[in-house]
Amino acid sequence: MKKMILFVAGIGLAVCLTACSGESKPVAESTEKTGESITNESSADKENAEVVLQVAIENSASEPVGQGFKKAQELIDEKSNGEVAIELYPDSQLGDKSSLIDSMLLGENVCVLADGAFYADYGVPDFGIVFGPFLFDSWEQCWTLIESDWYQEQCAKLEEKGLKILASNWIYGERHTLTTEPVNSVEDLAGMKIRVPSNEIQSIGFDVLGAASTGMALGDVYQALQTKTIDGAENPLGTLYGRKLHEIAKYLILDGHVKNFTTLVCSAEWFDSLTKDQQDWLTETMVEAGEFNNGVYEKADAEYLDLMKSEGVTVVEPTEEQLEAFKEKAAPFYEMGDKFGWSDGLYKTVREAMGE
The missing domain is CATH 3.40.190.170 (Bacterial extracellular solute-binding protein, family 7)
Known part of the structure; x- marks a missing residue:
């Protein structure tokens, strides 16, 4: 299978939980706001990987979601024996979320964290309600919802629009x-x-x-x-x-x-170009990494609050x-x-x- 290459031009949930569910130069960037030097590394030697998925997030790599994607890099390397690699680009290095979603519609191999509010703007209006103010009283209600027939229907509609949800079980936070x-x-x-x-x-x-x-x-x-x-x-x-x-x-x-539970979304066209094994490795990885992220979040949230108070x-x-x-x-x-x-x-x- 030919190596899949991301060409970035001008952009500067399983089944639904598990199935509602390339390559660029690494960039090293020192970010003023986080104070850490970040090098974009693949989950495997991307010169040997057949498939490279570039995960672009607005968050810093030190946040729970950043740690979740670091775990995803380890998991995909193990599951695929290096055949599939994940590159992580934190701190908006590849541009803003809307531009990245637009690039997915062109079939590019990029993945972002996104939510129902964005999907409403991309042709699935009912999806937007999940981001309504004070909709959920507990996280348990979120997990019940993403396993429901209604949620699976929304994922299917989104896929028809060109966007594939890989996982929906990630806690982004209150x-x-x-x-x-x-x-x-x-x-x-x-x-x-x-x-x-x-x-x-x-x-x-x-x-x-x-x-x-x-x-x-x-x-x-x-x-x-x-x-x-x-x-x-x-x-x-x-x-x-x-x-x-x-x-x-x-x-x-x-x-x-x-x-705010969040989802990982990529190009449906790009996802469909993968083999069945490659698709399964990705969806399984993202769900498992989501569980890891949620554990990190639970501990980190209290620590962040204490830090903010102390500062x-x-x-x-x-x-x-x-x-x-x-x-x-x-x-x-x-x-x-x-x-x-x-x-x-x-x-x-x-x-x-x-x-x-």
Whole structure:
């Protein structure tokens, strides 16, 4: 089988859990925000590998997801005996998420972390609801949902659009809000410019809370906080800390507005070009690496919070009453189905699919 080559031009879940489920020069980059020198290494000697999948993430390699992909490199090397290799490009080295997803539609051998909100923008509107504010009350509801018939149907629709989900069992984290001015309640968000990823679901999901959402690539957030272009950002603690955003924004409210499970997505065209063994090695690897990631996340989340506190961040832990106020403020989001192009009764369908 010929070696598959990624040509990057101008871009600067098993079955669904397991089956809803090349080559470039290594780049060494020293990143100011993480303070570590990162060399992109394959999971095997890519000169001998028949297949190379380039995993591009906006996160630093030190975050739980970065460690999860390092585990994936080990696993794929073992499973394929070096036939398949994974290259890891952290810190947005290959560009922003939307550009990378666009490249997948051209058949390129790149993989990213992405979520339902992005898939809504790529032709599967119902997928967007999984990123709605305060949809999930527990992680167990997330895992029930991704095993449901409804979720498998969404994965199949996405594949028809050209995008293949390799795994959906990765915890990205509970998303909290970090700001340059104190936020003690949902009312305090009124008018604040809060960075969100550049997609409609997450933008409107934060707008309904009273904030003024600002779509922006993660790599641009540090400078935007420095220049006061934005007043804050939302993300899991590992990402907020990993990008050193707390150096500028010193107020954190643990609102947990989204329980963010994430998916690994690649080109359906590229995936279909692989042999059955190669496909199985990849999907099995990504699911197993997801389990590893989740273990790392569970321990790291508490450590990140302690670090942020020790480095001068004021942390607000909302009371149940305060969280209920957030949920009430978010409720109108689920009445906007027509705006998002959702199927009739989608909210009820999803709540039932998650075991409620």
